[in-house]
Amino acid sequence: MIPFNKPYLTGREQGHIARVLDNRKFSGDGEFTKKCQLWFEERYGFKKTLLTTSCTDALEMCAILLDIQAGDEVIVPSYTFVSTANAFVLRGAVIRFADSLADNPNVDPEQIAALITPRTKAIVIVHYAGVACDMDRIMALSTHHNIPVVEDAAQAIESFHNGRPLGSFGALSTFSFHETKNVQCGEGGLLAINDEKLIRRAEIIREKGTNRSSFFRGEVDKYGWTDIGSSFLPSDLLAGFLLAQLESIDHIQSERIRVWQRYWTHFNGAALQHRVQLPVIPAYATNNAHMFYFTCSDLQQRSTLLAALKAQNIMAVFHYQSLHESPYYANRHDGRILAHCDRFTDCLIRLPFFPELTNEQIDEISRTVISVLKS
Numbered sequence: 565m566i567p568f569n570k571p572y573l574t575g576r577e578q579g580h581i582a583r584v585l586d587n588r589k590f591s592g593d594g595e596f597t598k599k600c601q602l603w604f605e606e607r608y609g610f611k612k613t614l615l616t617t618s619c620t621d622a623l624e625m626c627a628i629l630l631d632i633q634a635g636d637e638v639i640v641p642s643y644t645f646v647s648t649a650n651a652f653v654l655r656g657a658v659i660r661f662a663d664s665l666a667d668n669p670n671v672d673p674e675q676i677a678a679l680i681t682p683r684t685k686a687i688v689i690v691h692y693a694g695v696a697c698d699m700d701r702i703m704a705l706s707t708h709h710n711i712p713v714v715e716d717a718a719q720a721i722e723s724f725h726n727g728r729p730l731g732s733f734g735a736l737s738t739f740s741f742h743e744t745k746n747v748q749c750g751e752g753g754l755l756a757i758n759d760e761k762l763i764r765r766a767e768i769i770r771e772k773g774t775n776r777s778s779f780f781r782g783e784v785d786k787y788g789w790t791d792i793g794s795s796f797l798p799s800d801l802l803a804g805f806l807l808a809q810l811e812s813i814d815h816i817q818s819e820r821i822r823v824w825q826r827y828w829t830h831f832n833g834a835a836l837q838h839r840v841q842l843p844v845i846p847a848y849a850t851n852n853a854h855m856f857y858f859t860c861s862d863l864q865q866r867s868t869l870l871a872a873l874k875a876q877n878i879m880a881v882f883h884y885q886s887l888h889e890s891p892y893y894a895n896r897h898d899g900r901i902l903a904h905c906d907r908f909t910d911c912l913i914r915l916p917f918f919p920e921l922t923n924e925q926i927d928e929i930s931r932t933v934i935s936v937l938k939s
């Protein structure tokens with residue numbers, strides 16, 4: 565059986581975890597948490613980063629930090645993971661769902677422009693498959709209307725827009741280290757804070773609403789409850805695991821790029837243009853090889869393909885069910901039709917993707933896909 569995902573281990577996770585055990589400091593903000601945060605700040609130039617228990621939690625922190633109140637409007641792509649929207653719904657926000665582009669699942673900036681009202685408090689974007697959204701246009705809208713951008717960069721580690729790291733554009737951005745992501749520790753996340761004015765409060769929100777971080781830096785002589793917050797910091801054991809992965813990012817990425825390029829060579833060479841839509845990487849974007857997906861011509865073709873792959877023990881999968889049509893949000897949505905999101909919901913398929921996928925396996929998967937598509 566070829567699984568859809570097989571989380572990668574570098575071999576150094578155990579050593580780092582053993583060291584945390586020796587340290588006898590297992591709670592958050594220990595040696596490895598600090599090392600992971602420094603790694604992100606140095607490599608990508610983020611002003612401040614905070615390790616969190618998940619990307620979902622980092623997004624919930626964003627909603628608190630931006631003071632989202634009941635009835636505030638937040639613009640969110642519909643073709644995304646539930647947490648991108650749910651984090652803001654928890655604060656009472658009204659979600660205005662934006663459609664995707666025609667040629668890839670990233671949000672259409674013109675859709676964002678059309679949804680901005682005096683009540684819009686945040687623009688949330690997702691770099692789908694680690695491929696950058698059109699940040700020039702999106703940041704121009706943000707500046708012009710003075711509305712902060714949150715980048716859900718869960719899939720976007722080590723990816724760039726015109727040379728600038730994803731996660732460095734928004735006032736806030738979030739990453740995921742769930743075991744399905746390029747760099748992982750089972751469950752984990754990171755909040756990157758690019759707007760300096762938000763750093764102090766972010767530390768407090770992450771520490772249950774207390775100024776404990778200032779206390780440990782010796783800035784105040786006692787700590788107490790100063791704001792709302794929750795428990796968003798992970799154990800240093802997880803940070804030890806994560807640091808091993810970060811130290812191996814170049815190797816992980818080169819293996820993932822090998823897998824992506826080999827799929828691409830098969831499919832691009834197979835003259836499939838009239839049968840499926842292959843992934844598009846805009847000129848301003850890099851490809852961090854988070855996944856290999858393509859878009860079938862209809863639901864029927866995708867179902868046939870998924871079944872044929874499963875019969876060969878190849879675990880391909882579809883992806884998001886657009887949030888504007890979800891059981892929870894459908895009757896709250898404003899009724900607009902989001903045709904591109906609907907098409908990606910029905911037609912997008914993802915192939916097995918992980919660093920240890922062998923060239924022979926990629927060739928076998930590709931042959932099966934191409935023969936089904938051409939039959």
Ligand SMILES: *Cc1c(COP(=O)(O)O)cnc(C)c1O
Pocket residue numbers: 617618619620621644645647648690716718719739740741742751752753
């Ligand atoms: C994986 C993912 C998340 C959630 O990440 P967790 O760390 O599991 O909370 C959020 N948004 C997007 C776009 C994702 O791909």
